[in-house]
Amino acid sequence: MRRRLVCIAVLVLIALSTAETQATSVAEIVDQVTLPEYLSYMRVLTGIDSVTPTKPFQYLENRYSLGDDIHVAAQWIQGKFDSFGLDTTLDTFDPNYGPNVIGELRGRTRPDDIYIIGAHYDTYHAGDQLHAPGCDDNASGTGAVLIAGSVLSQYEFDATIRFVAFSGEEQWMVGSLAYAAAAQAAGENIRGMINYDMFLHPSFDNVDPDPDYDLDIAYEDNSQLLAQVLATQFSLHTSIDVEFHNDPNDVSDQWSFWQYGYSAAGIFENTVNEIWGGSNDAYHQLTDTMGNPDYDWDFAIEAVRGGTASLASLAGLYVIPEPASIALVGTLMSGLLIVLRRHRSKV
Numbered sequence: 001m002r003r004r005l006v007c008i009a010v011l012v013l014i015a016l017s018t019a020e021t022q023a024t025s026v027a028e029i030v031d032q033v034t035l036p037e038y039l040s041y042m043r044v045l046t047g048i049d050s051v052t053p054t055k056p057f058q059y060l061e062n063r064y065s066l067g068d069d070i071h072v073a074a075q076w077i078q079g080k081f082d083s084f085g086l087d088t089t090l091d092t093f094d095p096n097y098g099p100n101v102i103g104e105l106r107g108r109t110r111p112d113d114i115y116i117i118g119a120h121y122d123t124y125h126a127g128d129q130l131h132a133p134g135c136d137d138n139a140s141g142t143g144a145v146l147i148a149g150s151v152l153s154q155y156e157f158d159a160t161i162r163f164v165a166f167s168g169e170e171q172w173m174v175g176s177l178a179y180a181a182a183a184q185a186a187g188e189n190i191r192g193m194i195n196y197d198m199f200l201h202p203s204f205d206n207v208d209p210d211p212d213y214d215l216d217i218a219y220e221d222n223s224q225l226l227a228q229v230l231a232t233q234f235s236l237h238t239s240i241d242v243e244f245h246n247d248p249n250d251v252s253d254q255w256s257f258w259q260y261g262y263s264a265a266g267i268f269e270n271t272v273n274e275i276w277g278g279s280n281d282a283y284h285q286l287t288d289t290m291g292n293p294d295y296d297w298d299f300a301i302e303a304v305r306g307g308t309a310s311l312a313s314l315a316g317l318y319v320i321p322e323p324a325s326i327a328l329v330g331t332l333m334s335g336l337l338i339v340l341r342r343h344r345s346k347v
């Protein structure tokens with residue numbers, strides 16, 4: 001009887017020490033998603049800082065899918081993914097367009113299970129395509145993908161995580177549709193895709209006081225489990241309000257994954273109908289810059305933290321036992337042996 005009790009005690013302690021390690025690590029991951037690093041990516045994408053660290057300096061004027069600068073942006077994003085130690089590829093789905101840029105962190109125990117964090121990096125300007133800062137739409141999402149890659153690449157996960165910057169979104173999700181179609185044709189087991197597209201401006205320009213200062217997350221029937229994970233992780237790791245919408249017509253790159261049967265969710269400042277209806281007056285305008293006074297950077301970094309925590313949770317942190325836990329287990333095991341020996345000598 002005593003032997004059974006001691007065994008149970010040891011198992012409970014091992015479980016507790018493992019759970020402690022994992023919980024601490026997800027919180028640690030979220031803490032590393034910082035505003036200064038996020039802003040540093042946004043400054044390059046919106047043309048404030050040079051894509052090259054030394055002379056000759058080069059500044060992005062736009063990231064129009066069918067232009068020249070998008071190829072410069074693609075090279076820069078790929079360079080960042082490389083610097084994080086990810087396996088990178090350029091997906092030239094159509095030579096007329098800038099490529100999709102992919103960075104992969106291969107899973108340790110179930111590498112065929114794939115989770116994706118994605119965002120389109122191309123811009124659209126209603127006037128002409130030569131100048132488009134595209135800050136909210138969608139340097140905000142591209143920056144989220146970059147900082148998630150920077151932080152998560154410092155850890156190992158059970159499943160594979162892919163970080164993807166999509167092109168051609170503004171021409172009706174051309175890049176992500178090509179990507180999801182190819183993934184389905186290859187039989188890839190994409191278990192969840194999280195898409196970021198515009199989340200700097202949670203308030204409405206045309207309503208004061210704003211009644212709905214929250215993040216809006218779109219999902220559809222096949223993505224309910226993913227939505228539940230997002231709801232849990234946002235409530236655990238962020239301070240912002242999140243509203244979920246089951247809307248298969250909320251179009252951005254997550255919509256492309258829905259078309260091919262994959263579970264996906266889109267993270268936005270407002271629903272697509274609200275954005276198209278004028279909730280952000282800088283949408284597709286030259287005023288979509290980092291200096292826009294309506295943009296809420298504290299809100300934005302919380303939005304990025306929630307998705308990063310969700311991704312870490314879904315992919316499963318690969319827990320390497322810490323020396324302290326090993327020592328604890330060793331002490332407990334030797335204690336157990338002493339108890340067993342005494343017990344046996346009595347019998």
Ligand SMILES: [Zn+2]
Binds near residue numbers: 137138
């Ligand atoms: Zn967009």
